[in-house]
Every structure is written in C-alpha cells, then in structure tokens.
Amino acid sequence: TNYFKIAVLPGDGVGPEVTDESVKILKTIGSLFNYNFDFKYGIIGAEAIFQTGNPLPEDTLELCKHSDAVLFGAIGDPSFDNNPDAKVRPEQGLLRLRKELGLFANIRPLKTYSSLVSKSPLKKEIIEGTDIQIYRELISGIYFGEKYTEEDGSYAYDVCRYSREDIVQIAHLAFQDAQKRRKKVTLIDKANVLDTSRLWRKVCKEIAKEYPDVALDFMFVDNAAMQLILNPKQFDVILTENMFGDIISDEASVIGGSIGLLPSASIGDSNALFEPIHGSYPQAKGKGIANPIASILSAAMMLDHLRLEDAARKLRESVEHAIENKYVTADLNSEQSYSTSEVGDFIVDYI
Amino acid sequence: TNYFKIAVLPGDGVGPEVTDESVKILKTIGSLFNYNFDFKYGIIGAEAIFQTGNPLPEDTLELCKHSDAVLFGAIGDPSFDNNPDAKVRPEQGLLRLRKELGLFANIRPLKTYSSLVSKSPLKKEIIEGTDIQIYRELISGIYFGEKYTEEDGSYAYDVCRYSREDIVQIAHLAFQDAQKRRKKVTLIDKANVLDTSRLWRKVCKEIAKEYPDVALDFMFVDNAAMQLILNPKQFDVILTENMFGDIISDEASVIGGSIGLLPSASIGDSNALFEPIHGSYPQAKGKGIANPIASILSAAMMLDHLRLEDAARKLRESVEHAIENKYVTADLNSEQSYSTSEVGDFIVDYI
Ligand SMILES: CC(C)[C@H](C(=O)O)[C@@H](O)C(=O)O
Ligand SMILES: CC(C)[C@H](C(=O)O)[C@@H](O)C(=O)O
Numbered sequence: 001t002n003y004f005k006i007a008v009l010p011g012d013g014v015g016p017e018v019t020d021e022s023v024k025i026l027k028t029i030g031s032l033f034n035y036n037f038d039f040k041y042g043i044i045g046a047e048a049i050f051q052t053g054n055p056l057p058e059d060t061l062e063l064c065k066h067s068d069a070v071l072f073g074a075i076g077d078p079s080f081d082n083n084p085d086a087k088v089r090p091e092q093g094l095l096r097l098r099k100e101l102g103l104f105a106n107i108r109p110l111k112t113y114s115s116l117v118s119k120s121p122l123k124k125e126i127i128e129g130t131d132i133q134i135y136r137e138l139i140s141g142i143y144f145g146e147k148y149t150e151e152d153g154s155y156a157y158d159v160c161r162y163s164r165e166d167i168v169q170i171a172h173l174a175f176q177d178a179q180k181r182r183k184k185v186t187l188i189d190k191a192n193v194l195d196t197s198r199l200w201r202k203v204c205k206e207i208a209k210e211y212p213d214v215a216l217d218f219m220f221v222d223n224a225a226m227q228l229i230l231n232p233k234q235f236d237v238i239l240t241e242n243m244f245g246d247i248i249s250d251e252a253s254v255i256g257g258s259i260g261l262l263p264s265a266s267i268g269d270s271n272a273l274f275e276p277i278h279g280s281y282p283q284a285k286g287k288g289i290a291n292p293i294a295s296i297l298s299a300a301m302m303l304d305h306l307r308l309e310d311a312a313r314k315l316r317e318s319v320e321h322a323i324e325n326k327y328v329t330a331d332l333n334s335e336q337s338y339s340t341s342e343v344g345d346f347i348v349d350y351i
Numbered sequence: 352t353n354y355f356k357i358a359v360l361p362g363d364g365v366g367p368e369v370t371d372e373s374v375k376i377l378k379t380i381g382s383l384f385n386y387n388f389d390f391k392y393g394i395i396g397a398e399a400i401f402q403t404g405n406p407l408p409e410d411t412l413e414l415c416k417h418s419d420a421v422l423f424g425a426i427g428d429p430s431f432d433n434n435p436d437a438k439v440r441p442e443q444g445l446l447r448l449r450k451e452l453g454l455f456a457n458i459r460p461l462k463t464y465s466s467l468v469s470k471s472p473l474k475k476e477i478i479e480g481t482d483i484q485i486y487r488e489l490i491s492g493i494y495f496g497e498k499y500t501e502e503d504g505s506y507a508y509d510v511c512r513y514s515r516e517d518i519v520q521i522a523h524l525a526f527q528d529a530q531k532r533r534k535k536v537t538l539i540d541k542a543n544v545l546d547t548s549r550l551w552r553k554v555c556k557e558i559a560k561e562y563p564d565v566a567l568d569f570m571f572v573d574n575a576a577m578q579l580i581l582n583p584k585q586f587d588v589i590l591t592e593n594m595f596g597d598i599i600s601d602e603a604s605v606i607g608g609s610i611g612l613l614p615s616a617s618i619g620d621s622n623a624l625f626e627p628i629h630g631s632y633p634q635a636k637g638k639g640i641a642n643p644i645a646s647i648l649s650a651a652m653m654l655d656h657l658r659l660e661d662a663a664r665k666l667r668e669s670v671e672h673a674i675e676n677k678y679v680t681a682d683l684n685s686e687q688s689y690s691t692s693e694v695g696d697f698i699v700d701y702i
Contacts, residue, residue, distance in 0.1 A: 081543065081569065085553075091543045121477045121580050142493075142511060147546040156550040157512040160493060164505050190594070192432065192442045195498040199507040202436075218432065225602035226610070229472050229580065243541070247598055251576035259577070 003036045004306055007067035009060065012045045012090060013280025014290035014340075015073020021292035021344030022071060022299040025315065028348045029303070033311045040067065044097065045090035045280075046077035055093030061100055064271065069302045070101075072275040073295070078282050099139050102268035105170045106136040107177075107301075108249050108277060109263070112256045113323055116332060119257030122229065127255050130232040133181065134252065135174040136245025138266055140166040141196070143242045162196045162241065167203040173267070174239040175211040184236040186217040188224045188244055200241060221248065228252050253277055260291030260331045263298035265305065272305050274298040288339040291329040293319055296347065318350045354387045355657055358418035360411065363396045363441060364631025365641035365691075366424020372643035372695030373422060373650040376666065379699045380654070384662045391418065395448065396441035396631075397428035406444030412451055420653045421452075421624040424646070425631040450490050453619035456521045457487040458528075458652075459600050459628060460614070463607045464674055467683060470608030473580065478606050481583040484532065485603065486525040487596025489617055491517040492547070494593045513547045513592065518554040524618070525590040526562040535587040537568045539575045539595055551592060572599065579603050604628055611642030611682045614649035616656065623656050625649040639690040642680040644670055647698065669701045 008023060010016035023039055030037045042060035049055050064070050075094045080086050097103075110132040117124050145159030178185045187204050189197035201218060208216040219227065221244045227234065228248065232255050240248060253259045259278045266273040276294030284290050296319055303312035322328060327346045330337035338346070359374060361367035374390055381388045393411035400406050415421050426445045431437050448454075461483040468475050496510030529536045538555050540548035552569060559567040570578065572595045578585065579599065583606050591599060604610045610629045617624040627645030635641050647670055654663035673679060678697045681688035689697070 076543070081571075089543060095544070121473050123472055123474060126472045143544055145508065149546045149550060153515060153550065153553060155512065155514040156546040157496065157510055158545045158547050159508055159510050161508040162506060190597075192427070192440060193446070193494055194509045195500045195507040196509050199500060199504065202504060220432075222597045222601035225576070225598045226605050229602065229605045244598075246541075246573045247576045247595075250573035251580065251602065254577050254580045 002034060003038065004068045005038045005040065005066070006302075007064045007070045008039050008041050009044045009064070009070060009072050010041070011073040011075045011280070012047055012077050013074050013282045013285050015075070015280060017286070017288065017290050017340050018276060018292040018295035019071060019073040021340060022295045024344050025296055025347055025351065026299055028351045029311050029315060032314070032351060033308070035308060035311065044093045045075040046080065048093060049088055049090060053088065055088060055090050056096045061097065064097065064101060064273075068306060070271070070273040071299060071302060072273050074276070074278070074280040076280040076282070095143060097273070098266060099144060101271040101273065102139065103266035103271060103273055104137065104139050104166070105173050105267045106138040106245065106249075107265045107267060108134040108136070108253075110134065110252055110256060113261070115323060116257045116261075119332065120255060122255060126230075127232060130255055132232065132235045132238060132252060133177055134238045134240075134245065134249045135170055135177070136240055136249055137166060137170050137242050141242035160194070160196050160243070162199055164199070164203055167200055168207065171204050171207045171239060174237050175207060175214050178214045178237040179211060182236040183213055184215045184217065186219055186235055186238050188219050188221050188238060188240040188248060190221050190244075191218065192220060196241065204239070224248055225251060228255070249277070258291070258332055259294070260329065261293050261297065263294055263301050265298070265301040267305070272302070274302040274305075288341065289330055290340050291331050292340050292344050293322070293328075296344075314351060318347045321350050322347055353385060354389065355419045356389045356391065356417070357653075358415045358421045359390050359392050360395045360415075360421060360423050361392070362424040362426045362631070363398055363428050364425050364633045364636045366426070366631060368637070368639065368641050368691050369627060369643040369646035370422060370424040372691060373646045375695050376647055376698055376702065377650055379702045380662050380666060383665070383702060384659070386659060386662065395444045396426035397431065399444060400439055400441060404439065406439060406441050407447045412448065415448065415452060415622065415624075420656060421622070422650060422653060423624050423626040425627070425629070427631040427633070429633050446494060448624070449617060450495060452622040452624065453490065454617035454622060454624055455488065455490050455517070456524050456618045457489040457596065457600075458616045458618060459485040459487070459604070461485065461603055461607060464612070466674060467608045467612075470683065471606060473606060477581075478583060481606055483583065483586045483589060483603060484528055485589045485591075485596065485600045486521055486528070487591055487600055488517060488521050488593050492593035511545070511547050511594070513550055515550070515554055518551055519558065522555050522558045522590060525588050526558060526565050529565045529588040530562060533587040534564055535566045535568065537570050537586055537589050539570050539572050539589060539591040539599060541572050541595075542569065543571060547592065555590070575599055576602060579606070600628070609642070609683055610645070611680065612644050612648065614645055614652050616649070616652040618656070623653070625653040625656075639692065640681055641691050642682050643691050643695050644673070644679075647695075665702060669698045672701050673697055
C-alpha cells in the first residue's frame with residue numbers, strides 16, 4: 001500500500017516549528033515517491049493541559065493508536081517545572097503515551113558529522129568516528145513503578161521494578177542491531193548495588209547465547225558516564241534501563257557538537273513514535289531559530305520504520321547536503337545562519 | 352589535644368598502595384606539626400571476604416566507630432562484578448560502613464590544575480577555571496531502600512525512598528558551603544517524573560529561605576549530564592541524591608583531566624571517612640603506577656576536618672609542588688614518570 005496515516009503531535013516549545021518543517025518535507029518526499037501521507041494532528045503536553053486540562057486527551061491517544069506512526073515534536077513547559085505541587089504535568093502526557101502504545105525501546109543513533117566536529121566541547125581526536133546506537137528501555141523501571149508521597153510531606157518513594165519480559169524484548173532488538181554493526185553490546189547498569197540491575201545482567205547473559213557472534217560487555221553506570229567522555233569510540237550498541245538511559249543518552253548527545261541534529265525512535269510491537277531529542281527548548285519558542293534537522297532525521301527514521309528505505313535515503317542525503325553547504329541554523333554556524341523554515345525550504349528544493 | 356586515632360582501611364586493588372603513601376606523608380606532617388596520629392589498620396571489601404567471608408568484619412566497624420577519622424583506600428574486585436548470583440559483595444562492606452557511621456554527605460571538590468588542563472578530553476576554554484563542590488546524599492535513596500528478587504527470577508525491584516530529614520541535613524551543609532563560595536546551589540533531580548525528586552525540591556526550597564544570600568537553582572539530571580560537559584563553569588555547589596550523585600560526580604571527575612587527583616570526604620554527625628574517588632583500578636594493582644595524589648588530597652580533607660588547617664595547607668602546597676615540578680605518575684606525564692612511592696617520597700622530602 002501507498003497510504004500511511006501519520007499522527008502529528010507538535011506539542012510544546014519549539015515542537016510545532018520543527019515539526020512543521022518535517023511535515024512540509026514529508027509532503028515533498030511523498031509526491032516524489034508517490035506515497036500518500038495522511039497527516040492528522042493531535043494535542044499533547046502543556047498545550048493540551050491549557051486547552052483541556054489533560055496532558056494526553058483521549059482523542060489524541062485514539063489518533064495515535066490508529067496511525068501507522070507518530071511524528072512527535074516536544075513536551076514540557078517551565079511554568080510546571082518549579083511547582084512541586086502541580087498535580088498535572090505536561091510530561092505525564094508523553095509518559096502515558098509511551099506506555100499506552102507499548103513503546104518499549106527508545107533508540108538513539110549517535111554519529112559525528114566531520115564538518116561539525118569542531119563544535120563539540122570534546123576534543124576532535126576523542127570523538128571523531130564515534131558511531132553509537134543507544135537502546136533505552138522506555139516503559140518500565142522507576143518511571144512507571146509505584147510512587148508515593150506521604151500527605152504531610154514527611155517522606156516519599158519511587159519503585160524501580162523490572163520483569164524478565166521487560167528486559168527480554170528490548171535486549172533482542174539491541175543484539176539484532178549489533179549483528180548488523182560492530183557486534184558489541186554494552187549493558188550499562190549498577191549491578192553492584194541494585195537487584196534490578198542484577199536481573200538485567202542475568203537475562204542479557206542468557207539472551208547473548210542466542211547471538212554467539214555478538215560480544216556482551218557490562219559497565220557500571222558511574223563508569224559509563226566517564227567512559228562516554230574519555231573514549232566514546234569504544235561503544236557500539238549500548239543497552240540500558242529507563243532512568244540510566246535518560247541520563248546517559250543525554251550526556252552522549254553532547255558528543256557530536258549539536259543536540260539539534262539528533263533524532264530518536266520509540267518502538268513497540270504495533271506502534272512507533274519519532275521525536276527529536278532536543279526537547280521543548282522554551283527560550284527559543286516562536287523565534288524561528290530552532291534547528292529542524294533533528295525532527296527531519298526523526299522523520300527519516302520513521303520512513304525506515306515504514307520500510308520506505310528509498311525515501312529515507314533521499315531525505316538523509318538532502319539533510320547532509322544542507323549541512324555540507326552550511327545551509328543551517330545559528331546553532332551550527334554563527335557566521336551565516338538561516339531560519340528554521342529557510343532550512344526546511346532548502347531541503348524541500350533539493351529534494 | 353594532639354592525639355588522633357585514625358582508622359586505616361586500605362581495601363582492594365590499588366587501595367593499599369596509595370594509602371601507604373598517605374600514611375607515610377601524614378607521619379611526616381605529624382612530626383613537623385607535633386600531632387600524634389595513631390594509625391590502626393582494618394580489613395574491608397574483597398580482601399575481607401577472602402579472609403573472613405564478611406565484607407565488613409565487626410572488628411573493622413568497631414575500629415572505625417572509635418576513631419577520629421577513617422582513611423579509606425578503595426573497594427571492588429572484578430571476580431564479583433560479573434557474577435549476578437554472588438551473595439556477598441565487596442561493595443556491601445563500604446555501603447554498610449557508610450550507613451553504620453551515618454556518613455550522610457559525600458563531598459567532592461573539583462578544580463582544574465592549569466598545568467593539567469591539556470589532559471582533559473574537554474576543550475581548554477570550556478573547563479579552565481571550573482570550581483565545583485558536589486554534595487551527594489550517601490545513606491538513603493535507592494541504595495538503601497528495600498530490594499527484592501523473586502526466587503524464579505521473574506522480576507526484581509529496588510525502592511528509592513527519602514524522608515524529609517534525609518534531605519534537610521545534607522541541604523544545610525550544601526547551603527553553608529555555598530555561603531563561603533559563589534553563593535549558588537544547584538539541585539539536580541528528576542522532579543518531572545519522581546515523587547522523591549519533588550520532595551527534594553520542596554524541602555530545599557524551604558531551607559533556602561534560611562540562606563537568603565544563596566541562590567537555589569533546579570536542574571533535571573538528564574540536562575545536568577549535558578550541562579556538565581557543555582558549560583561546567585556555571586556550577587558552584589551541586590546538591591543531589593545518592594544515585595544521581597554517583598553518576599554525575601563520576602562524570603564531573605573527568606573534567607579536570609585526571610581522576611587520579613580527586614579526593615572525597617564522607618561526613619556524618621560523629622564520624623568521617625576520606626577516600627580517593629578513583630576506585631580499586633584492578634588493572635594497575637601491584638604495579639606501582641597508581642597515582643597517590645587523590646588519596647593524599649583525601650588525607651588533606653581529613654586534616655581540615657580535624658581542624659588541623661595548618662597541616663592541611665602544608666600538605667596541599669606540597670602536592671602542588673609535585674605537580675608543578677612534574678614529579679608525577681604516568682597518568683599525568685607520559686614522557687617522564689615516577690612510581691607511586693617515588694611521588695610519595697618526593698612529597699615527604701618537600702615537607
Ligand atoms: C520529558 C521527560 C519525561 C523525558 C524522559 O525523562 O523520559 C525526556 O527527558 C526524554 O528523555 O524523553
Ligand atoms: C563502589 C560503589 C558501591 C560506590 C557507589 O556507587 O556509591 C562507588 O561507585 C562510589 O561512588 O563510592
């Protein structure tokens with residue numbers, strides 16, 4: 001079939017601006033390759049709270065459930081962050097969406113672009129050639145375990161829970177990906193302290209037997225936080241639980257020199273969501289300065305997921321063309337820069 | 352009084368080698384300033400498991416309880432790490448010691464030495480002038496909450512729990528330290544997801560009122576993992592819970608260019624422990640290549656704690672003298688390097 005129903009959730013902050021560019025470009029790609037992308041919009045996050053009181057309205061959830069893929073912008077609003085008493089938060093919308101759609105694996109590819117290496121806070125010789133694929137478990141662990149705050153505020157707790165199945169399903173994805181790459185999986189955990197980490201090690205060791213061509217390494221999360229900076233090239237596929245993945249993948253995102261380039265995919269058995277990793281970036285909202293490339297490359301991951309590899313290739317090629325020709329936003333080139341939509345237009349023209 | 356009873360726990364890996372140098376130097380300092388340091392040795396960690404089956408023998412605990420300070424080497428042994436079924440682990444010894452001695456605050460100062468800036472994986476202009484003090488909560492949170500693994504291995508959980516008091520006591524230390532510094536505390540948490548983090552924000556906001564000259568900032572841990580690399584100079588005092596502190600402080604330790612220089616203090620109401628942060632570094636064990644400076648600077652923090660500021664000053668001065676004269680181990684100077692004990696001897700001679 002040539003018909004694909006795409007749920008578009010622009011969300012908060014710069015989400016709408018960057019998502020607009022992706023939709024514009026996907027339309028162009030669609031005409032070129034004769035794919036019919038049917039874009040249906042939904043609200044989520046702070047935007048949805050302001051309009052409906054609910055960070056994930058039922059309409060939006062239904063829309064996503066009945067789509068071939070979800071194109072996501074960003075979530076979060078500073079007015080909620082500093083208010084520990086807020087009962088409803090934008091992030092709850094995204095967390096519930098992940099859970100309801102069963103998006104158990106968050107995948108983040110990390111590569112360095114040679115024309116941008118100089119923008120990294122890290123030295124060139126340390127980062128050049130880095131090529132990491134991060135698999136973060138996304139719907140269990142401390143994010144989704146029981147939470148409790150005593151009414152008088154005297155104590156609180158959060159439970160980090162993992163079942164064997166939670167681990168099995170994402171571990172297989174990570175090992176399969178490693179088989180197509182440099183054949184190494186590094187499990188990041190804290191097995192010297194946590195029971196859940198020891199379960200991760202045990203289950204991953206078992207699964208590793210089914211992939212004899214892939215090496216399985218273990219690394220404590222504190223050491224990993226150092227090794228990512230000291231020697232990022234040692235990593236091929238990283239596999240980790242939800243909270244450690246949140247921290248480690250954001251740390252790793254700095255390596256390449258621009259978080260404005262990094263896409264992500266969140267995959268489930270029957271749904272998938274594609275999202276730039278930069279977040280809502282509220283300071284830039286409405287200014288036309290946000291880098292649309294992370295969203296556009298997320299759209300490329302979506303095309304891959306829909307098995308439209310020719311279209312995905314074309315899209316990536318056009319992004320590389322824009323970067324090589326320095327047709328980029330100010331975060332990548334302070335001397336001469338283009339607005340969010342100018343970068344999108346340039347890519348559309350090239351396609 | 353001039354008499355101080357010091358419990359010495361060399362522990363595992365390179366712990367004994369580096370601790371030997373600190374003891375040697377403290378003896379010299381003692382003669383010079385006329386302080387009587389009475390060193391009593393105890394076993395802990397893998398070493399203690401091999402000898403007694405217990406990672407923290409009662410004798411060792413009693414020794415520490417009745418000492419003025421504990422000088423600690425390192426803990427951990429690779430033979431335990433990859434064995435998820437090991438019932439007894441070296442780390443349990445250190446964790447139990449922290450708990451039994453009530454060492455609620457782990458303090459890690461981070462400074463860059465201008466002669467070593469070039470060794471950092473980060474660019475000089477990013478790190479030069481960095482001066483951070485990290486306060487990590489050390490005896491609560493997910494480290495010490497209930498842990499459980501179902502017998503058939505089908506699931507496991509770890510509970511992260513915080514009470515108001517756990518937070519209050521370390522927060523006061525952090526604010527008081529900030530008053531003597533650049534007057535800024537950054538609380539690192541995940542308040543958009545965790546109940547315990549929201550409790551941290553709430554309690555810290557209340558305490559901040561008692562320190563009107565200190566600014567309190569909030570930062571999500573994923574963002575902090577980025578900001579530490581992008582712009583470490585923005586931080587003055589960092590305050591955070593146990594698990595986040597473990598990750599963030601190890602990440603931060605890379606900034607200065609050598610983890611072999613970084614000391615730490617773990618403080619309680621009536622006890623204190625001083626420890627280099629590099630850990631057991633098993634690959635280097637027995638080779639005489641381990642950098643003793645982190646342990647020696649931990650001894651300097653101990654002297655400060657015992658209110659022997661003159662001695663502490665002298666000790667730090669002598670360490671700086673060794674670094675300036677490149678009388679250092681191979682990790683700091685690959686062209687000409689000295690052994691662990693040669694560096695110690697040089698410092699002794701200088702004193
Ligand atoms: C917005 C927040 C809840 C979310 C997370 O922590 O998962 C974000 O940081 C991410 O990584 O997608
Ligand atoms: C050895 C380990 C249990 C310990 C910790 O995680 O606290 C260490 O990493 C540290 O930071 O002191």
